[in-house]
Amino acid sequence: GAGVSQSPRYKVAKRGQDVALRCDPISGHVSLFWYQQALGQGPEFLTYFQNEAQLDKSGLPSDRFFAERPEGSVSTLKIQRTQQEDSAVYLCASSRRQRGDTQYFGPGTRLTVL
């Protein structure tokens, strides 16, 4: 079956613009995660959904970051009033609900804020 897909793959924004990043998880995967990966570093957790419920948003760096998954499938990560420090690759991952299940990653969206 299809893996996790993300769009767009690349996004260039001017500082102050709003951006929306989309994630399509593997069909049937209940859990969905967003991570932020700065250049040359490991990914860092942003937020977690179980179906449509956002159960953990402890990693969101500021109130400019907002994520939703209204129908329990596709998710959107929105960043308002982008800043240069928001430049990173944003990774989406999905998994089944079971404890310790492997997370499957999408290709990521590379965001560059000028």
Place this chain on the structure above:
Amino acid sequence: AQTVTQSQPEMSVQEAETVTLSCTYDTSESNYYLFWYKQPPSRQMILVIRQEAYKQQNATENRFSVNFQKAAKSFSLKISDSQLGDTAMYFCAFMIYNNAGNMLTFGGGTRLMVKP
């Protein structure tokens, strides 16, 4: 809070040889999972191997194996018969066991170059 440390920013190995990537972690949890992920240049992250902390036997997947030392909080990855396609960033990651939907905590990564 959990931390994961990969002390080797870069490594290289000749094709067909064996290489070991190091990973240490710090946690107060007794049950958890450990993972190695591979991220090839400009390509997505894929799982290489996983280990449940309650299992004493080290995990093996074809040419990839781990040396899990729970008391030392060490989780190294051994790649045997290295291939050019193994060139990638490798990330060690930790997940708490207690319930579903736990996040991964990643190390900073090791860049592995396999030379012909």
